[in-house]
């Protein structure tokens with residue numbers, strides 16, 4: 364059977380340039396993805412098999428960490444990481460209000476309180492200068508977010524964290540392959556979390572996530588928590604948490620399709636949060652392309668930034684310490700809504716990330732925040748929007764986006 368990865372005509376009808384084009388990606392690697400999925404189907408091993416093991420080891424090597432623990436999605440990665448660090452009821456975690464909801468949600472989910480500090484107007488990332496004033500005796504951790512693929516100032520954040528005995532959980536969900544002073548994002552905090560949501564720069568064909576750490580005990584607890592706190596890892600985690608010295612025998616069973624009694628011995632209350640084999644097999648294919656895709660994203664970003672120089676939009680900032688992976692390419696405009704409408708009329712998709720900063724979300728009404736508390740996050744949420752960014756974006760498409768934006772500037776002069 365040959366598979367036609369071409370876009371169906373009706374799908375093209377009213378949007379010529381999408382924000383992210385996974386069909387264009389399929390046209391390049393679709394056959395390999397089908398092969399990888401087929402391999403899993405033929406093996407009939409769907410959960411925690413060889414593909415997951417191999418992907419964890421390849422991803423760990425790519426990021427440069429001791430332990431990579433795959434989970435069902437990026438949100439679970441954050442929740443499990445927080446639990447593994449012992450963050451819970453009565454604790455506070457400092458984070459940014461300008462991010463996807465899951466960042467703060469994970470903190471709330473474990474029973475802790477998200478404490479927001481404002482972002483920098485240029486980088487959109489947590490302002491390290493504002494962290495110390497937010498620390499209280501209840502603060503247990505800092506959760507910086509490398510937003511849109513741009514590194515936070517990790518030396519500054521780690522310096523504050525270490526001075527105050529706080530953990531750092533890097534939310535690297537939008538930043539696989541991004542760099543800080545040449546170091547991979549995800550290698551500097553105590554733990555880091557990634558998302559493989561399909562539109563991410565390393566995206567699965569469904570949900571997926573990863574926790575990485577260099578700390579053996581934290582990795583053991585994460586491994587235990589992702590599968591009901593059971594089996595070898597559950598026992599090891601229990602022993603670590605209760606300071607019991609005991610050699611735990613290795614669980615050599617690899618085949619999850621047969622009865623494994625260790626599965627039914629539980630030591631912690633955990634989750635069912637596993638990456639499945641088909642996702643792992645496809646992610647293994649995509650990981651081999653990631654560096655070349657990230658390079659392409661940077662080239663496209665450079666093309667936009669040059670092409671949009673002379674006009675009345677602000678293009679993204681990149682700190683000297685960072686290598687941005689442009690999960691999203693974000694513009695700022697005073698006339699955001701009209702410009703978005705102009706692009707839509709011309710068949711160009713846009714996205715608004717994020718229209719309401721987290722301190723003003725209804726769900727966080729109980730935190731008692733008001734408009735004006737985090738002026739930079741509020742300012743950015745009104746002005747920022749994403750334009751098409753994906754490695755397969757052609758030069759012609761990019762030029763069309765640039766010309767269309769310029770056209771708006773001219774009609775508004």
Ligand SMILES: Cc1ncc(COP(=O)(O)O)c(C=O)c1O
Nearest residue numbers: 436437438463465466536558560
């Ligand atoms: C910054 C950030 N944190 C957390 C998440 C949660 O990841 P997921 O959607 O895989 O649960 C996402 C992704 O959507 C994200 O962008």
